[in-house]
Amino acid sequence: MRFIKIAATAAAIALAATACGGDEGNDEAGAAAPAKLNVWMMGEGTPEQTAFLDGVETEFRKKHPNTDVVIKYVPWPQVATTFQKAIAGGEGPDVTEIGNTDVQSHIEQGNLADISDNFAKWADGASLNKTALANDQGDGKTYAVPWYGGVRGVWYRTDWFSELGITPPKTWAELTAAAKKIQDEKKVPGIGAPSDQTNAIMSFIWGNGGDVAVKEGDKWVGKLDQPQVKEAIDFYAGLVTTEKVAPEKYIGKNELQGPQQDFALGKLGMYIDGSWALKEMKKVSEKNADKWSVFPIPTKTGGNAPVMAGGSDLAVWKNTKAKDVAFDYITVLNNKTNAQKWADYSGFSSMFTDVKFTDPKLEAFTAIAANTKMAPLSTGWADFEQTKKVIPNTVKGVMQGKPSADELKKANEQANTLLNP
Amino acid sequence: MLDTAPAVGAAPDRRSSGPARPRRRPRPGPYLLIAPTLLVIATLMFWPMVQIAIMSFQKVGNRQLAGEPAEQVGTENFSTILSDDLFWQSLRHTVLFAVVAVSLTLLLGTLVGLLLHRLGRRMSAFVAAGVMVAWATPPITAAIIFYWLFGSTGGVVNWFLDLLPDVLVGGDWIDHNWFATPLRTYTVLTVCVVWQSFPFVAVSVLAGLKSLPGELLEAARVDGASAWRSFWQITFPLLRPIFLVLLVLSIIWDFKVFTQLFIMSGMANRDAFNLSLYAYSEAFGGMNAKLGMGSAIATVLTLLLLAVTAVYVRIMVRQGETS
Numbered sequence: 001m002r003f004i005k006i007a008a009t010a011a012a013i014a015l016a017a018t019a020c021g022g023d024e025g026n027d028e029a030g031a032a033a034p035a036k037l038n039v040w041m042m043g044e045g046t047p048e049q050t051a052f053l054d055g056v057e058t059e060f061r062k063k064h065p066n067t068d069v070v071i072k073y074v075p076w077p078q079v080a081t082t083f084q085k086a087i088a089g090g091e092g093p094d095v096t097e098i099g100n101t102d103v104q105s106h107i108e109q110g111n112l113a114d115i116s117d118n119f120a121k122w123a124d125g126a127s128l129n130k131t132a133l134a135n136d137q138g139d140g141k142t143y144a145v146p147w148y149g150g151v152r153g154v155w156y157r158t159d160w161f162s163e164l165g166i167t168p169p170k171t172w173a174e175l176t177a178a179a180k181k182i183q184d185e186k187k188v189p190g191i192g193a194p195s196d197q198t199n200a201i202m203s204f205i206w207g208n209g210g211d212v213a214v215k216e217g218d219k220w221v222g223k224l225d226q227p228q229v230k231e232a233i234d235f236y237a238g239l240v241t242t243e244k245v246a247p248e249k250y251i252g253k254n255e256l257q258g259p260q261q262d263f264a265l266g267k268l269g270m271y272i273d274g275s276w277a278l279k280e281m282k283k284v285s286e287k288n289a290d291k292w293s294v295f296p297i298p299t300k301t302g303g304n305a306p307v308m309a310g311g312s313d314l315a316v317w318k319n320t321k322a323k324d325v326a327f328d329y330i331t332v333l334n335n336k337t338n339a340q341k342w343a344d345y346s347g348f349s350s351m352f353t354d355v356k357f358t359d360p361k362l363e364a365f366t367a368i369a370a371n372t373k374m375a376p377l378s379t380g381w382a383d384f385e386q387t388k389k390v391i392p393n394t395v396k397g398v399m400q401g402k403p404s405a406d407e408l409k410k411a412n413e414q415a416n417t418l419l420n421p
Numbered sequence: 422m423l424d425t426a427p428a429v430g431a432a433p434d435r436r437s438s439g440p441a442r443p444r445r446r447p448r449p450g451p452y453l454l455i456a457p458t459l460l461v462i463a464t465l466m467f468w469p470m471v472q473i474a475i476m477s478f479q480k481v482g483n484r485q486l487a488g489e490p491a492e493q494v495g496t497e498n499f500s501t502i503l504s505d506d507l508f509w510q511s512l513r514h515t516v517l518f519a520v521v522a523v524s525l526t527l528l529l530g531t532l533v534g535l536l537l538h539r540l541g542r543r544m545s546a547f548v549a550a551g552v553m554v555a556w557a558t559p560p561i562t563a564a565i566i567f568y569w570l571f572g573s574t575g576g577v578v579n580w581f582l583d584l585l586p587d588v589l590v591g592g593d594w595i596d597h598n599w600f601a602t603p604l605r606t607y608t609v610l611t612v613c614v615v616w617q618s619f620p621f622v623a624v625s626v627l628a629g630l631k632s633l634p635g636e637l638l639e640a641a642r643v644d645g646a647s648a649w650r651s652f653w654q655i656t657f658p659l660l661r662p663i664f665l666v667l668l669v670l671s672i673i674w675d676f677k678v679f680t681q682l683f684i685m686s687g688m689a690n691r692d693a694f695n696l697s698l699y700a701y702s703e704a705f706g707g708m709n710a711k712l713g714m715g716s717a718i719a720t721v722l723t724l725l726l727l728a729v730t731a732v733y734v735r736i737m738v739r740q741g742e743t744s
Binding site for chain 1: 572600602690691692
């Protein structure tokens with residue numbers, strides 16, 4: 001059974017850790033220059049990413065010639081268990097990338113080193129995005145630094161918009177109307193509204209003045225039962241159910257399980273995704289790539305809805321024996337030149353306010369990123385968003401015809417429990 | 422895997438309940454020989470089982486993994502689970518799926534087994550090799566393939582159903598979402614799981630058939646018995662022990678299907694959870710692991726499987742006595 005396996009693995013690792021803990025203990029006295037710096041990167045890793053990181057290592061070794069940087073890629077689905085093993089076995093990385101929704105959990109569990117002093121001395125740190133930085137701090141101390149982030153907008157076809165005389169929608173009504181027009185004239189679904197896309201749905205909730213939860217005193221109090229939220233969910237689900245401008249085939253799926261491919265193939269009018277999607281869509285089909293463009297997710301009455309900034313941060317693991325060297329690696333990896341290179345390769349925005357994309361197509365995202373909002377800074381958010389997928393499951397229920405008021409009431413109860421772990 | 426032990430261990434029971442043999446004094450030799458294996462199994466399986474039982478009454482998270490003492494919470498984990506609607510829904514899905522998938526697996530497996538027995542040498546080897554490929558496919562690969570086959574963007578199944586005349590299957594298949602409702606998801610899951618598990622049944626049945634004395638079937642044929650009748654009157658009774666073991670194994674395997682469902686519908690489709698996915702979502706999915714809760718669900722699942730196994734072991738022993 002799975003649980004036995006996990007328990008057995010944990011036990012085996014614990015044994016191994018105690019067995020070999022003895023000989024490693026004292027050799028590297030002092031934090032001067034460890035022989036090896038373990039760096040964990042999230043995701044599968046690509047040849048381009050490895051080449052980029054090799055360049056970073058060369059630059060880093062100018063300063064620390066005796067330190068070998070060892071990169072380990074941790075695929076996203078295995079992130080939680082890999083960190084659990086690191087915690088149980090005491091064999092963690094020195095530097096690690098962390099998904100920004102997990103940072104607060106790591107801080108609370110005491111997994112990250114306090115890097116407040118190093119951070120204060122780092123000149124570039126001052127131009128980092130303040131909202132993103134707040135997510136890396138707790139009790140006035142800094143535990144991580146923002147690396148890259150991504151915001152989402154609505155991808156559309158410029159040729160179809162100009163042919164049908166549509167201007168980028170500024171309100172929900174205009175969005176529906178645009179989708180309807182495309183659907184009628186181009187015989188493809190107007191817009192993709194998958195149920196498993198928390199971050200896009202959050203923009204509709206925020207864009208209508210609603211929120212998931214608000215901190216009152218020490219506690220997070222769920223706000224999903226408020227009328228603004230109900231209106232937003234009704235609108236989003238209504239794209240599928242009442243307006244019928246979004247197809248049913250994306251119910252229960254995320255934006256990568258259909259919408260992205262369909263849009264790239266010219267089989268879908270609009271869909272919500274980030275700047276990094278450009279690279280992926282070109283892999284599907286280059287044919288119409290020059291006609292793709294982006295507009296910000298609209299609010300109900302007009303204007304850009306706040307967007308959730310997804311992304312990754314860089315932290316020093318608590319058990320590292322060379323905190324300063326580890327932080328030096330972060331400052332090389334995320335100096336402005338490398339930040340520029342990384343943004344252009346990955347399609348993710350740099351978290352430096354003064355580093356922009358080179359590709360003009362992605363410029364719209366810089367404007368969208370001006371209006372970001374963080375999800376509740378609760379250690380339970382990771383559970384709420386990723387494990388329990390409360391919003392996706394709620395929206396799925398509504399799309400299948402369950403009353404939104406009941407579903408949101410249940411979701412709100414979950415928010416109250418999960419966000420106050 | 423552990424749960425199969427009683428089922429397999431029960432087979433000798435049946436034989437020993439036949440004509441009484443003179444009892445011998447137990448000799449230490451055999452026990453010494455199995456001691457190392459037992460020791461390994463005890464360390465790697467029984468000890469974690471014991472730990473799971475202990476943890477199911479505790480609150481265990483990442484901090485406890487790092488060495489902090491765990492808090493005793495009594496039966497709170499169990500009461501949380503049993504009062505959760507999602508648990509009962511997941512349990513219902515698990516049981517219904519097991520009933521359908523096990524029946525189909527055994528039916529299809531037996532039919533293919535009989536076919537293999539009838540086929541000539543070369544053809545039999547060819548077909549056997551063909552079905553074994555399905556069995557050898559890793560569950561992850563199989564799940565991804567089936568997800569593609571039934572996908573709404575470029576899925577072969579929708580394309581094919583759309584090509585068929587509307588009179589037969591209805592129209593509008595091209596954008597059909599196979600994962601929108603639990604019934605549809607489980608339809609795909611059943612096809613995928615049965616496809617992967619019937620070869621084992623087929624090959625086991627074939628092995629059984631090869632061991633049958635040919636005279637019995639020949640005599641039946643001479644007496645003019647139909648194929649249907651000779652299967653139920655001769656083949657099935659003789660192979661009953663094999664069928665029972667296959668039944669118990671299939672139930673155990675289908676009860677804990679995780680990988681395929683996780684890949685096909687995952688966390689965003691809570692309405693299609695089975696017990697394994699429920700346990701995963703409660704215990705492991707995020708940074709705030711609730712290992713105590715996970716252990717409690719694992720304990721419930723284990724007890725259920727032990728109950729199923731016990732029932733069948735009992736039936737087997739009974740049948741051994743009466744036959």
